[in-house]
Amino acid sequence: xxxxxxxxxxxxxxxxxxxxxxxxxxxxxxxxxxxxxxxxxxxxxxxxxxxxxxxxxxxxxxxxxxxxxxxxxxxxxxxxxxxxxxxxxxxxxxxxxxxxxxxxxxxxxxxxxxxxxxxxxxxxxxxxxxxxxxxxxxxxxxxxxxxxxxxxxxxxxxxxxxxxxxxxxxxxxxxxxxxxxxxxxxxxxxxxxxxxxxxxxxxxxxxxxxxxxxxxxxxxxxxxxxxxxxxxxxxxxxxxxxxxxxxxxxxxxx
Numbered sequence: 619x620x621x622x623x624x625x626x627x628x629x630x631x632x633x634x635x636x637x638x639x640x641x642x643x644x645x646x647x648x649x650x651x652x653x654x655x656x657x658x659x660x661x662x663x664x665x666x667x668x669x670x671x672x673x674x675x676x677x678x679x680x681x682x683x684x685x686x687x688x689x690x691x692x693x694x695x696x697x698x699x700x701x702x703x704x705x706x707x708x709x710x711x712x713x714x715x716x717x718x719x720x721x722x723x724x725x726x727x728x729x730x731x732x733x734x735x736x737x738x739x740x741x742x743x744x745x746x747x748x749x750x751x752x753x754x755x756x757x758x759x760x761x762x763x764x765x766x767x768x769x770x771x772x773x774x775x776x777x778x779x780x781x782x783x784x785x786x787x788x789x790x791x792x793x794x795x796x797x798x799x800x801x802x803x804x805x806x807x808x809x810x811x812x813x814x815x816x817x818x819x820x821x822x823x824x825x826x827x828x829x830x831x832x833x834x835x836x837x838x839x840x841x842x843x844x845x846x847x848x849x850x851x852x853x854x855x856x857x858x859x860x861x862x863x864x865x866x867x868x869x870x871x872x
Contacts (some may be wrong), residue, residue: 619646619782623749625759636812636831638684648782656817663695672820673811682825682835683816684811687786709778714742718776725773727771737781751775761764766801795850804844810835845870 620629631644654660654670661668673684692840713784714750721738721775724730732753740750743836756771769777780793794802811818818833826834848870859865 619748619778620644621646621748623751624757625761625762627759628757631828637815638811638817639815640700646748646782648785652687652785654688654691658688659693661695672817675824682814682833684833684835689786710733712787713783715789717741718783722776722780725770727777730772737837739776739866742779742783751779751866763799763802765797765799798846798850800844800846800849804843804846805841807834807836807839807841809833 620626620631622631623746626645629644634643638653638655641653642655653771654717655668656671658670659667660670670686673686675682686857686871713735721730724734730753735751735753743750751772751868757777758771759774761775762769762774777797779792780789784790794800809828812830813819813827814831823853826837828834848868851868851871853871859867
């Protein structure tokens with residue numbers, strides 16, 4: 619999403635998803651809080667500041683996507699701990715998620731109002747100085763995801779807001795299952811950063827790229843082959859089936 623609250627496909631603000639040097643320009647500030655780009659602080663130790671330059675393929679924070687997360691990162695090294703400071707509290711439940719659940723439930727019921735948005739999603743946007751959602755003036759996004767079914771404009775926007783606010787926090791799989799959204803990824807695979815951007819290609823290419831030049835970090839596994847007849851349910855553990863003869867295995871996992 620662009621910094622003016624519009625989809626990037628219709629916004630006039632600058633921004634590019636093909637260069638880590640410029641990917642945050644004109645974008646929702648939450649993107650800058652998520653990924654490392656050149657110049658972001660990696661570490662402050664003994665008065666010396668180290669900044670991020672390019673992906674480190676050997677670092678567990680980077681993996682093989684080219685995108686390194688900086689969400690909840692501590693950069694201040696503390697010699698007393700012989701580690702980074704431990705002043706970030708463990709998150710048990712995000713207030714932001716509660717607000718997003720409320721907005722989504724109201725939208726699914728078809729009863730959502732501008733007042734509901736103002737006390738939920740628009741609070742999140744106010745926090746990062748982003749324009750709020752105007753229920754009566756949602757601009758259609760030509761790149762709205764194909765879920766395999768059509769949604770109301772507000773539900774598209776609420777789902778987008780969940781991905782923006784909760785990215786890299788472990789919610790995505792549950793969301794996709796709850797939305798029955800296998801059309802989004804079936805027979806496809808995730809992509810990483812654009813390789814030839816002068817940042818990612820600082821290191822030798824060890825991962826294939828797609829036709830548009832984006833990394834295919836999970837190409838060894840091939841495309842998803844999602845069997846919707848069974849994959850929305852997990853198999854029941856065998857020990858539980860043995861303990862309770864009244865249980866039967868979920869469909870497709872017999």
